[in-house]
Amino acid sequence: MTGSEDSPSFRLAYVPGVTPTKWVRIWNERLPEVPLTLVGVPAAEACDVLRAGGADAGFVRLPADRTDLSAIPLYTETTVVVVPKDHVVAAVDEVSAEDLADELVLHPLDDTLDWERPPGRPAIERPATTADAIELVAAGVGLLVVPQSIARLHHRKDLTYRPVSDVPQSRVALSWPEEETTDLVEQFIGIVRGRTVNSTRGRPQTPAQPKGKRPEARGAQRKPAGGKSTGKPAGKSARGGTGGTKGGKRGKPRRRS
Structure with missing residues (x-):
């Protein structure tokens, strides 16, 4: 990662003829808090700029001296x-x-x-x-x-x-120092390769949260110990009422003292 942990940034080198506009636009949409700086370099110097730390990644033309560099060929030009x-x-x-x-x-x-x-x-x-x-x-x-x-x-x-x-063709590749495959480099690789914003590859994984118990629905009926539902709200007998028999007489009221 370039810059301090509090203010990260990303430097992208590109050689003449390569137009990184589309990828830069996607970067700014997905990582607006990380400024991307474009660094134009001659084709013959692009790999040396990457090795010297002048950019975090860059578009280079192949063939080129890729010592200590990783590269992903992207397309071949007419x-x-x-x-x-x-x-x-x-x-x-x-x-x-x-x-x-x-x-x-x-x-x-x-x-x-x-x-x-x-x-x-x-x-x-x-x-x-x-x-x-x-x-x-x-x-x-x-x-x-x-x-x-x-x-x-x-x-x-x-x-x-x-x-x-019947003549040689130029290949364009995304390259970066192989010892500096940072999270931001992985993010840019994902953008160039067309990964969606929901792709987790190249990004820190969020630990899975423990699943809580499923809350009971409001008003859900409890099953008795026998395993069968009575079909009635708890606290009432199967025949209705508050526990007495259907149509049963009331008890005598107590005398006041």
Whole structure:
């Protein structure tokens, strides 16, 4: 748990392209007393930030160095190629890596795809960042292959993108230091995995309270020792009255002295 016991908080790291809005909203609804702080980090630094204690948990891109980290893969993204809107690729629905063989394809230093060999012809110099590569694509210098969420993040009116087959894909995972699986981390895992608010997993269990005796209903009839109910309220005989025989005479009144 981050912070003191009196004022807990939760820091959530996220890499470019990941939008944690939905999960943050659910967190604020369920744990309004625990503020959640978002920490934006470059994809290449996300795991180091978690190991250094810069965040309690974070959304990272796989593959990554997960030494001392736990991770739950969440989803795999489509890989796309970013091109100018007037490029020939924009006229088709999908391309293959082979279709890009004659194109100059930029490979920025912060690229998150696990390439054995990037497609296309390499540029003389690698752009420092994906944002720099996007500017070069807009200038007509080359094309860029990235996860779809990154293409959306850097959307421009003069650019578009198309899916690419036969290339690596980026997986997004929720990760945290394996030695720091706190109650708050468990709570966030439950939110990401879609557990309901009534789920007890990851939360302290409330001890079961001893069951008390079931109170008797008001006016309930008691059973006599024989086990059978007389069908009449207690204190009266089966024939009615206050214990005498039906229609019996009253006793003589006592004389006053």
